[in-house]
Amino acid sequence: MNYFEELLAKQMPTEEERKKLAEISSAIQFKINALCKSENINASCIEVGSVSKNTNLKSSDIDMFITFDKTYPVDFIEKKGLEIGHSVLENGTEKYAEHPYVSGYVSGIKVDIVPAFRINAGERIVSTVDRTPLHTVYVNSNTDEKMIHDIRLLKVFLKRINVYGSEIAKSGFSGYLCELLIIHFKSFEEFIKYMASLRGKLIIPEGSDRKFTEPVIIIDPVDPSRNAGAAVSEENLSRLKLASKIYMTKRFDILEHAGENKPGRGTAIRIFTLRKPDIIDDIIYPQAIRLKNRLWDILEDNGFIPIASEISVNDNIEILIECKLEELPGVEIHKGPPVESGEAIKFIDVWNGNPRLMRGPYILNNRVYVDIKAKNRNMEEIIREELKNSDIGKNLNGYKDEIKIITETENMGFDVENRFYSRYLF
Amino acid sequence: MNYFEELLAKQMPTEEERKKLAEISSAIQFKINALCKSENINASCIEVGSVSKNTNLKSSDIDMFITFDKTYPVDFIEKKGLEIGHSVLENGTEKYAEHPYVSGYVSGIKVDIVPAFRINAGERIVSTVDRTPLHTVYVNSNTDEKMIHDIRLLKVFLKRINVYGSEIAKSGFSGYLCELLIIHFKSFEEFIKYMASLRGKLIIPEGSDRKFTEPVIIIDPVDPSRNAGAAVSEENLSRLKLASKIYMTKRFDILEHAGENKPGRGTAIRIFTLRKPDIIDDIIYPQAIRLKNRLWDILEDNGFIPIASEISVNDNIEILIECKLEELPGVEIHKGPPVESGEAIKFIDVWNGNPRLMRGPYILNNRVYVDIKAKNRNMEEIIREELKNSDIGKNLNGYKDEIKIITETENMGFDVENRFYSRYLF
Incomplete structure (x- = not known):
């Protein structure tokens, strides 16, 4: 067996x-x-x-x-x-x-x-x-006993690789999708064989991607205007493809492996936490993702160079973001207007003699530049300042001031850290 | 006057x-x-x-x-x-x-x-x-006394804004170019007026950019197959445009300013020096630039994030490069193949259990990734290693081992530092 x-x-x-x-x-x-x-x-x-x-x-x-x-x-x-x-x-x-x-x-x-x-x-x-x-x-009118067995087998398979469940936080395959897939492919083996060599999107029936844009497009036979696969994320489709390859090559040992779990990465890791409002996950989760993306963008726009992130939504919303820089350099290279523009001399006048001027003004290619003293180099202060003007979702906007920003120096036992460090294929 | x-x-x-x-x-x-x-x-x-x-x-x-x-x-x-x-x-x-x-x-x-x-x-x-x-x-057959005066005036103007001289290290305007420009525009005033509002390349006569690609294209009247302006760099053309605007608005005070000169930029600055081989500047200078570009690329490819550079060629070749990072993070995010490819399982096998593995393998979008311990985090060691296999020019290749890499902590008086810190428009 x-x-x-x-x-x-x-x-x-x-x-x-x-x-x-x-x-x-x-x-x-x-x-x-x-x-x-x-x-x-x-x-x-x-x-x-x-x-x-x-x-x-x-x-x-x-x-x-x-x-x-x-x-x-x-x-x-x-x-x-x-x-x-x-x-x-x-x-x-x-x-x-x-x-x-x-x-x-x-x-x-x-x-x-x-x-x-x-x-x-x-x-x-x-x-x-x-x-x-x-x-x-x-x-019930399109399955026989063997297909019923294969539907259950597919559910077990998808659960094992952690892509079962259509709630937003999971973004995986619903039970109904499992049923549709086995009805379409006739058997578990045929479906897995197909997935192991599929490139790009999963589209059933073929050609139905004209109307939908999601990574998984499976037309609902009882309502052809609906994509029954809309909830599935690209990553979960990727997991299914990889697991199908593993199944075809019988490399079950890869499933048995666990992710490594080594802190001490020599990077700047921050954990952002806030109490989850008493609202169902399918509404809160997208807002938590939006907050994570906003934090990432703030860090990126300000030059901290984010490289990885993780999220956990339980009693609290926990977001982890890892950056290359702990603190910004003391200097910003500030690109001015092209020399040809009417703004060039105005730009020079603004900066000549300005106390923030560190170097220049100078010319690079066809523009004027100055190096200026960075205004604020502290990650936490920059984030607090920028969050003030950020919309992080209807149900989270009121909680901005409650967000705790924790500098991770060692594994502090947050759920989001466990998720981050132990992350594996499935 | x-x-x-x-x-x-x-x-x-x-x-x-x-x-x-x-x-x-x-x-x-x-x-x-x-x-x-x-x-x-x-x-x-x-x-x-x-x-x-x-x-x-x-x-x-x-x-x-x-x-x-x-x-x-x-x-x-x-x-x-x-x-x-x-x-x-x-x-x-x-x-x-x-x-x-x-x-x-x-x-x-x-x-x-x-x-x-x-x-x-x-x-x-x-x-x-x-x-x-x-x-x-x-x-001599196309100038009169007034034009002779204006040619001399143009030379003085170009010298003052540091764009006179066609040797490679200068990449500016030759004396002959000054003569051609005054012959074409009839007077200094007309030329400066033209330059103050010019956008893009300087092309004389109009339409002659079909054959040439340089920022300044001035056909040599005694040999129409030659671009007499080929030596002029984009930056020097920019300097001339800006200086012409300054002339037209009589804002000579901008010329009198000097660049700021403030060390302590909170960045990682390295100075690379080597003795200049006894070969004329027009041959050595392009090789020094090539070395500078190679160092920049090494630093960029390895994630140190270079943001500024300067070069000085006198008795020594001195190169200064400023980076955002002093030392690399301990971890590298290593992008693997798409899950769809035949390489995905091989990639997982390479990394599962590997002592350098810090996190993963995991799936992001449609690819497998691992976070791995960075091999070498030290800027100097990485540069030495990578320079071994770099071609830095016929006359410099033999001097690779002589390159000194100096970590700048304060202004140490190198010419390249003076050039870097005091850099100004002209």
Whole structure:
């Protein structure tokens, strides 16, 4: 049995788990359908997600949709959805995706009960969740037992190489993408063989990149206007390509390696931390990335020469940036106007006798230059100053003053440091 | 009287000097012509250079050409030229331009006696010096008294802004260029007015840039296949443009300023020195520039980030290069092949477990990377190592081991430091 079949064997739901999930599902469906009938609501319960497609791995959740007739107003289905959710899930808590929904536990199994509109293939959706029941129908009518096995195998494979999950912080492959890929390529082996020699983007079907620009373009069969692969980052596509090569050459030892972990790099490392606002990751993560990019740009524009970075978003947002320079040189080479321009003499007048002038004015090629004393050489002061006028995202702007800037002298145990130092291929 | 007229007044040859030069010239011409006649050589003496055109400034040399009939072989005119030179100039020394020639002093005036072939305008030259007598003829038949004055004024102007002289180390304007410019523009004022608003190259006549690529293109009227302005560098053209603006706006105070001179720049400055081989500057200077460029490239390729440089060629070649980094970071970010390539797994195998590995291998965008311990962080060692395999010019290659590398901590009094710190517009 090969490396990933062994991993899959450990992650296959047991017969006992399968039975338990089926019992819970049908009980919930029965209860919700009965409730709708008794209240004379045109809605029905449909199970979605991996369990409904039999592609689930161990310890999966149950996803239940209440699909309402399209004629109901949105606020009605949101209100009714929560009402029904709470009546089914004792101690359920309210969460929010596109609509509010109820999440809770039944006999230790996590269950989400989500309202949506009932639509047919090709009909216009109201919100993106309306599409989900169609995914279940599509997958169930296009897979056989061998493909179901290969979908699970692909999920295990992608988890192992750390590219499984479509949330923004992960930017990997969703379960539905795994299903589409196996349906398209017929088998895990065929897909991996294809990926091992793929150059450039992953595009399915071929030619569908006319409309989309992402690195992974996989047209959703139930809605051809949607790229089901939009969430996948270029790096995760790269990881999949490399892992596929590893699979084809049976070099599983490369997967078993871990990254090196050596501090003392002789560079200037700063760690920026701030408390994460109480907002879901898919909203905060892009803002944290934006903050990281802004810090990088400030350091680059000011000449500190950033060379590497890392980010960690847990209870705190932690950003690590490594620069070549600890402190700026005392002098800046300041490029003036071309000698031909009307500004040349003005520029000379500004600098001749100026207390900041270190050298010049002088001519280089066709321009006037001066070397001037650098205004501020301290990294922290420059960053504080420049952040004042930076937009770092709606939810983070209010926290600018709380950002701590820590000079790393040794590994101080921040999560972002662990991520940075132990970074490996997967 | 304006700023430059005042300068010219001080540099005009006196009536006494003029008489003395004329007497010496005619005596030499008489002697050489008599010698040629007595030996039945078909050659005659002709005075060239600024004195012959009445465009000389104070303390000028005398340039005498012996123009031989074109039917003589080159070795004959070289031998006869030296023979005649020595018989005219007691204690004369032999020098070498395109032919060997004799240089000496008569009543304290420096005199060169140079052999050449006698050609007519439009005839093919044997060596470039053959053209020189034609320049004298052309200038004398195209100038009047006012233009002669303006040529001298232009020379004084160009000297003042440090762009006079066509030797390679200077890369400025020759005396002949001054004559051509005044003949073309009719007056000093017209030329300066033109230069003050010129953008881009100086091209005379217009359209003649089809054949030449230099920043200054001035077709030689006695040989239209030659760019008489080829020696002028872009920087010196820029200096002339800026100085012309200064002239037009009467901002002579800018000329009177000197550059600032402040050490302590908080950067890494190295001074490279070596003894200058006993070879003429026009041959050594380009090689010194090449060495400077090679040092710059080594520092740049190795990440020290050079930001400024200076050169001085006197008894020694001195090169100063200023870098942002004193020492390299302990880590290098080493970019590997794209994950798609056949080299990706080889690259990973090279680095996994390698003692130099600091972090990774990891994936960034579509490539594999590793952070590795920098091999050598010391600037001097890196330069010594890289110079071994560098061609720094025929006459300097043998001196590589003699190059001293000095770490500047304060102004140490090298000429190149003085040039560097006091650098100004002109």
